[in-house]
Amino acid sequence: MPPALWYNRASPGANVHHINMAAQTLHLTVHGMTCGNCARTIERKLASTPGVTKATVDLQATRASVEYDADLVKPDVLVKAVRELGYEVAA
Numbered sequence: 660m661p662p663a664l665w666y667n668r669a670s671p672g673a674n675v676h677h678i679n680m681a682a683q684t685l686h687l688t689v690h691g692m693t694c695g696n697c698a699r700t701i702e703r704k705l706a707s708t709p710g711v712t713k714a715t716v717d718l719q720a721t722r723a724s725v726e727y728d729a730d731l732v733k734p735d736v737l738v739k740a741v742r743e744l745g746y747e748v749a750a
């Protein structure tokens with residue numbers, strides 16, 4: 660990656676709207692994923708849930724990490740979102 664791009668990504672102001680957020684990270688163990696599409700489906704679902712700033716799913720580790728604003732969304736909502744897709748969640 661060119662240095663200029665790194666600079667832009669790290670530039671002050673990029674995360675300004677996050678400053679007052681009650682940022683939390685939730686780790687979930689997700690069972691039932693069989694391939695990368697499963698992981699991506701869960702990632703997309705979580706990332707599109709209001710209040711979620713970032714969602715990453717590790718298929719091999721059967722683990723999901725969700726960064727969210729505790730003022731906007733609660734962990735049980737995130738768990739429910741994954742269960743609605745048909746996967747088992749052990750929080």
Ligand SMILES: [Cu+2]
Pocket residue numbers: 692693694695696697698
């Ligand atoms: Cu799959």
